[in-house]
Amino acid sequence: MQQPHPLEAENRALRRQLEALLREARANEEKMRRFEALEHRLIGARSLHELLQLLMDEYRRAFGLDACSLALVDREQELARLLEAELREGMHLRGLRLLPSAAPLQALFGGDERPRLGPFDAARHGPLLGTGLASVALLPLVRRGQLIGSLHFGSSDPERYTADAGTQLLERLGGIVGVCLESALNQERLKLAGLTDMLTGVHNRRYLEHRCLIEIAQARRYRHPLACLFLDLDGFKAINDGHGHGAGDIVLRMVGQAIQGQLRAGDTIARWGGEEFVALLPQAGGPQAREIAERIRAHVAARPIEAGPARIPVTISIGLALLDPEPAGREPAQQAERLLAAADAALYRAKHQGRNRVVSESA
Incomplete structure (x- = not known):
């Protein structure tokens, strides 16, 4: 039997190598296509919540990851406040961790701002990604020289992320995510500024009207109670007239903070x-809502407000109303109007009964 020429065997080996390289090139081309598609979606995210969902859910699905998580530094709890309402409405962000400082991330990366790839270590990576993994990729997120967070990928394939693998694509992703996070935060800050009362720092009427519709819809859906308090400072005109509008502004600001704190x-x-x-x-019925209202009233009355050299005693009157548990087909906007009107009517009664008191009325 004639033996194949050595060059034929070499050619077959070369063809196999070429086919493997072509398969790898096609796979890389498909991976780049998916990456660029996700990149465009990240850049076009309309909110911070949408951006975070894309990072932790869509990326995991698009690239077949077994685990994906995100840690963000939140020193002033700004992110927690921005996401609070959405998280309360059940829009869970599985895998998100908010850290009070960058210390845990600095320990993780050791001052190196490049992605870390390698085998899964349960002690170091378990708190970030869970268990049952074989390899991980850790991406530091840096903006303006500051470590603002880290993105973590996990795979059950030990060859998925190896220490000698290239990191160019992951470095690019980390840079894009850092820019997108900064942009999304700035957008949320602008939105919040339009929904915040500049004098007191609490929400404004526009936000309240929007929030009231959401809370009513939630109360109707889950059949839980909803209470509304209408609060009014007693004798505020006399404070302005006697101490000046600057002192009046201080009183409003301090009372707003006092209410919020209770x-x-x-x-x-x-x-x-x-x-x-x-x-x-x-989720506050009549007795609990009245207890909260009384706590607010007593707290304000017990603490005169210092405005310059003056110590100004302040009291408030509060009207309390509860959402009708049987709306009889009313729309949320109609229910909101009736709820607020009922609380306002109860406040009117509190004023006429002597002020510095809580009065309830059914909505």
Whole structure:
């Protein structure tokens, strides 16, 4: 039997190598196509929440990852506040961790701003990605020379992320994510500025009206109670006339902070206008809502406000109303109007009964 010529065997080996290289090139081309598609979606994200979902859910699905998580430095709890309402509405962000400082990430990367690839270490990587993994990729997120977070990928394939693998694509992704996060945060800050009362720092009437519709829809869907407080400073005109408008502004600001400090984490406070505030208390029935209202009233009355050399005693009157548990087909906007009107009517009664008191009325 004639033996194949050595050159034929060499050619077959070369063809196999070429086919393997072509398969790898096609796979890399497909990976780059998916990466660029996701990149465009990241850049076009309309909110911080959408951006975070794309990072932790869409990227994991698009690239067949077994785990994906994100850690962000949140020293002033700004991110927690920006995401609070959406998280309360059930828009969970699985895999997101907010850190009070960059220290854990600095320990993770050791000052190196390049992605870390290698075998899974349960002690170091388990808290970030869970268990059952074989290899990981850790991407530091850096903006303006500051470590702002890290993105973590995990795979059950030990060959997926190896220490000698190229990191150019991951470095590019880390840079894009850092820019997108900064842009999304700035957008959220602008939105929040339009929904915040500049004098007191609490939400404004526009936000309250929007939030009221959401809380009513939630209350109807899950059949839980919703209370509304209408709060008004007693004798505020006399404070302005006797101490000046600057002192009046200080009083409004301090009272707004005092009200906010007595509310629960899921409650909403807004300045309605002038010296009036409104609070929404989801999942608070009559007794609990009245207890919260009385706590606010007593707290304000017990602490005179220092405005320059003056110590100004302040009291507030509060009207309390509960959402009708049987809306009888009313739209949320109609229910919101009736709820606020009922709380306002209760406030009117509190004023006429002597002020510095809480009065309830059914909505």
